[in-house]
Amino acid sequence: MNKLSITILFLLTITGCSYQMKNLTYGDMKSVPKDHGLVVIGVKSNTYFQEVIIAGPKTTKIDRALLKQADPYILVSLPAGNYEFSTINLNKNFYINLNFSESTVDWTFDIKPGVITYVGDFVVTSRAKYRYYSRLVNNSSAALQYLEEKHPKILEENQLVYAGTDKDYFFPYISKLKGDAK
Amino acid sequence: MKQFILILIVSLFFALPSYSGQYIASKDIFSSANYHSFKINPKGNLIVGQMNLDGFNSLIVFRVSDLNAMEVFAIPELGNTINGFDWIDDDSLYVSFRLKGDLRPLRILNLKDVTGEIDLDLFDLQLTGYIVDALPKHSDRILFAKSHYDGEGYSLYNLDLTQFEDKSRSKQVAYARSIVNEGLSRQFGDAYRFVVDENKELSFVHELSDDESTFHYFDKERNEWLEIYSISKESESSKSNNDEYESLVYRPLAGIDSDRIAVLTNVDRDKTAVVVFNINTKQFEDVLYESDYYDIKGASWNFEENMLDSVYFTERGIRQRKYFASKNKASHQYLKSKIKRNSIFIIDSSTDKRHKIVFARDATHPGEYFYFNSQTKEMKMLQSSMPALYEHQFIDGQYISEKNTNNDLVEGFLYLPESKSKKPPLIVMPHGGPVGVQDVNDFNRGVQFLVNRGYAVLKVNFRGSAGYGKAFKNAGRGEWGKGIEEDIELILNKVLNRALVDPDKLCIYGQSYGGYSALVSAIHNPNQYQCAIAGFPVTDLPLVFSATNIKQIKSVQKAIEKVVGKIEDNYESLIKRSPVYNADRLNVPVLLLGGIRDDIATFEHTRRMKYMLDHFNKDVRMYAYNTSHGHEFWFGDRHHYIVLTEFLDDKLGIKRTLNDNEKKLYAEDYFFLGGMHRQGLYVEKSKEKAQYFFKKAARLGSLEARKELRKMGIYDFNE
Incomplete structure (x- = not known):
């Protein structure tokens, strides 16, 4: 199906991320600024990579340290705005540009304040040497189960939305069921 | 490889373990065919076939005279495949193979002295591409489609293998470069497929790009190439007949005369047929063979008699080849009288057509290979494709048909276990797709395993299925949870009216679309089924469009819309027809089987369904396999069918002694x-x-x- 052609250049990776994401707990909620939104992201890979760069109002990254805290998702906060997965830094010398000019794949997502946005599971698969296949997979029910088990209070106090498309009915349906139950 | 093992095939056959009890061992039925793809040499005295046994993929050569078989090539089975092989001449073979996924150079095997214990020479051909024709009449020559250096398209060469035999890899590559201008098709940049005539000369070239398919014919009288037909994505999308560019068939068979060619096609017609095409007027003329109900799937031309040799199609679920030219027609009729199988194919012949390889198979048997001498009528069984199953009795499907609300004929096949005092429970088994897939009444491991365990099985070719023409196929588009399930119910009711099965022990099971159909049918008909089993299912129709960001690419969305329907116009309807959002109405036990690496019906479909059924405290079991859309290894199928029959026994109250x-x-x-x-x-x-x-x-x-x-x-x- 889709094989993302990738650009691998012999260059040093882009550095200088201006926002450091941190895996949150319920105790951190009070310190989340009002103009920030909560974000749930999953990252899965069958190959090593150093970090994923996310460009937006504040450029940030998911690095090995953050990934170590994934269980299997990470819950972070980001300033509201439009973001996009831009680069996978494989190591110090190689990177994959996700938004190369011919790409028709949408790597963008919106973060709104006051809600939990499930961005998707960022999946990188290596099928052969220097051949990588990346996509954002909608595993909403897994993200929901993660929040129910690990962050029930945060889930209770915040609306959960999916960033990928407004044509996924799963979270609205769950929300409707919860509303009906109340 | 210089080691050759003399195998007396007969003793090997009897040495294989077999189970003669009532039940077939799952490990025997869920396994690869051990023998397949037999081919005879031009002279008709040697036969080569593929053997998958004891962890190796091998080629074995039989001597027709005494059926002694010798292994001439072997690679470990795991991760390695033999892609193709054939005779180059009476005593040489080529084999194309992959090691750990990588395509290796073609290996040429020269058999020396085939009268005693066969000795062998070999060398590798350092060219990338594929063999179009092994030119068995011409010693040491092959027609080879060589990949262009940029990886796009092919050029065709008539190669003299002796030029390569003693050369090193680098010298072979240098030689290949030196003959680059001798390509028979060098003017065709997007050459994709080649068709040769009776003299093995190039007669058709098919050029294929992302959005255009063009055919060229070599006019011998004018000594020039003519563009005879072209189909483009753009021109087809402007037509209103809902034809998919990708599903149009235009396959030239042979030149009939200087103005006309024979083509297998469904262009400008509903069902694929063999039609005469005028290359000057670009018009279709006489129909050489067509069926009222079925697509013709393949055809061959008899160059000696300049007539249609055979057509291949599926009629009432039976795969068959119908012969027209005299020699094969007579042989086929004789073979049908001798071999009691529904499908009999002459799969290869010697140059003089006297010596033939015959393959016979049907729902009751996974397949047998025979040698047949059409002159003496001598016939010898070469091998069963799955010797471990040879002594087991399998069941043939009963043909059932009925006209649906569109006035189209819907066909089904009912498999009843051998007579017992009680009427058997029934498993309705809708196929996947749902558009462009066809169930046939042929040997099917899953069906026969269930029948062997005492279950009747019903398969239905509902609207959308392949093999019945474009209109029938297109009638299934967007009919998820609607017309398709009506067709399944139509055939099911006919079966229930015959009182052959226990109407109180019904379960519905399918994979992919079939899994969706199982769940949605159990929701729609709460009193009909006692359980539902969904393997690799679609459970949430809007999720089909949003499962990944790749699925949200415009061209992918368009392709999905052609099968599921437009999301913009049907969002509410898609939700209403999604099992996930109707889980509260699903009141029968459910078994879910999903693949965690599934890119087609992503695992999210299975997990969502489980989540919702758990939410409503329904009876549900789930198994997650580390696989994609279906099992990649037989042990996956074994697990699948063992838990499936355990679930059926449990939920349908089957007690076994x-x-x-x-x-x-x-x-x-x-x-x-x-x-x-x-x-x-x-x-x-x-x-x-x-x-x-x-x-x-x-x-x-x-x-x-x-x-x-x-x-x-x-x-x-x-x-």
């Missing part, structure tokens, strides 16, 4: 599953599930299972 042999066989299966779950091999690593299956095996007398349980500190084997 097992004899000692059967207990052993069931215990073996449950022990196997326990081991998979203990190690997390391909399935979820789970102590509970491992113990559950080990205990089942232990209760059936498995000493191995008892040992494993005791290692876990368990001495009570009850549930």
Whole structure:
């Protein structure tokens, strides 16, 4: 199906991320600024990579340290705005540009304040040497189960939305069921 | 490779383990065919075939005179494949193969002195591409489609293999470069497929790009190439007949005369047929062969008699080849009278057409290969494709048909287990797709396993299925949870009216679309089914469009819309027809089987369904396999069908009285599953599930299972 052609250049990776994401707990909620939104992201890979760069109002990254805290998702906060997965830094010398000019794949997502946005599971698969296949997979029910088990209070106090498309009915349906139950 | 093993095939055949009890061992039925793809040399004295046995993929050469077989090529089975092989001349073969996924150079095997123990020489051809024709009449020559250096398209060469035989790799590459201008098709940049005539000269070239398909014909009288036909994505999309560019068929067979060619096509017609095409007027003329109900799937031309030799199609579920030219027609009629199988194919012949390889197969048998001498009528069985199953009795499908609300004929096949005093429970088994897939009444491992365990099985070619023309196929588009299920109900009701099965023991099971259909049918007909089983299912129709960001690419969305319907216009309707959003209405036990690497119906479909059924406290079991859209290894199929029959027995209240042999066989299966779950091999690593299956095996007398349980500190084997 889709094989993302990738650009691998012999260059040093882009550095200088201006926002450091941190895996949150319920105790951190009070310190989340009002103009920030909560974000749930999953990252899965069958190959090593150093970090994923996310460009937006504040450029940030998911690095090995953050990934170590994934269980299997990470819950972070980001300033509201439009973001996009831009680069996978494989190591110090190689990177994959996700938004190369011919790409028709949408790597963008919106973060709104006051809600939990499930961005998707960022999946990188290596099928052969220097051949990588990346996509954002909608595993909403897994993200929901993660929040129910690990962050029930945060889930209770915040609306959960999916960033990928407004044509996924799963979270609205769950929300409707919860509303009906109340 | 210089080691050759003399195998007396007959002794090998009888040495294979076989189980003669009532039940077939899952490990025997869920396994690859051991023998296949037999081919005879031009002279008709040697036969080559592929053997998959004892962990190796091999080629074996039979001497027709005494059926002694010799292994001439072997690679380990795991991760390696033989892609193709054929005779180049009377004593040479080529073999194309992959090692760990990588395509290796073509290997040329020269057999020396075939009268005694065969000796062998070999060399590798360092060219990338594929063999168009092995030119068996021409010693040491092949027609080779060589890949262009940029990887786009091919050029055709008539290669003299002796030019390569003694050259090193670098010298071979240099020689290949030196003949680059001798390509027979060098003017065709997007050459994709080549068709040769009776003299093995290039007669058609098919050029294919992303959005255009063009055919060229070599006009011998004018000594020039003519563009005879072209189909483009753009021109087809402007037509209103809902034809898909990708599903249009235009396959030239042969030149009939200077103005006309024979083509297998469905262009400008509903059903694929063999039609005469005028290359000057670009018009279709006479129909050489067509069926009222079915697409013709393949055809061959007889150059000697300049007439249609045979057509291949599926009629009432039976795959068959119909012969027209005199020699093969007579042989085929004779073979049909001698071999009692529904499908009989002459798959290869010697140059003089006297010596033939015959393949016979149907629902009751996975296949047998024969040697046949059309002159003396001598016939010898070469091998059964699955010797371990040879002594088992399998069941043929009964043909059932009915006209649906569109006035189209819907066909189904009912498999009834051998007569028992009670009417059997029935499993309705809709196929996947749903558009462009066809069920046939042929040997099917899953169907026969269920029938062997006492279940009747019903398969239905509902609207949308392939093989019945474009209109029938297109009628299934967007009919998820609607017309398709109406067609399944139509055939099911006909079966129930015949009172052949127990109407109170019905379950519906399918994979992919079939899984969706199982769930949605159980929701729509709460009193009809007692359980539903969904493998690799679609459960949420809007999720089909939003499963990944790749699926949201415009061209992908368009392709999905052609099967599911437009999301913009039908969003509410898609939600209403999604099992996930109707889980509260699903009141029968459900078994879900999903692939965690599935890119087609992503695992999210399975997990969402489980989540919702759990939410409404429904009876649901789920197994997650480390696979994509279907099983990649036979042990996956084994696990799948063992848990499936366990679920059916449980939910349909089937009580089995097992004899000692059967207990052993069931215990073996449950022990196997326990081991998979203990190690997390391909399935979820789970102590509970491992113990559950080990205990089942232990209760059936498995000493191995008892040992494993005791290692876990368990001495009570009850549930």
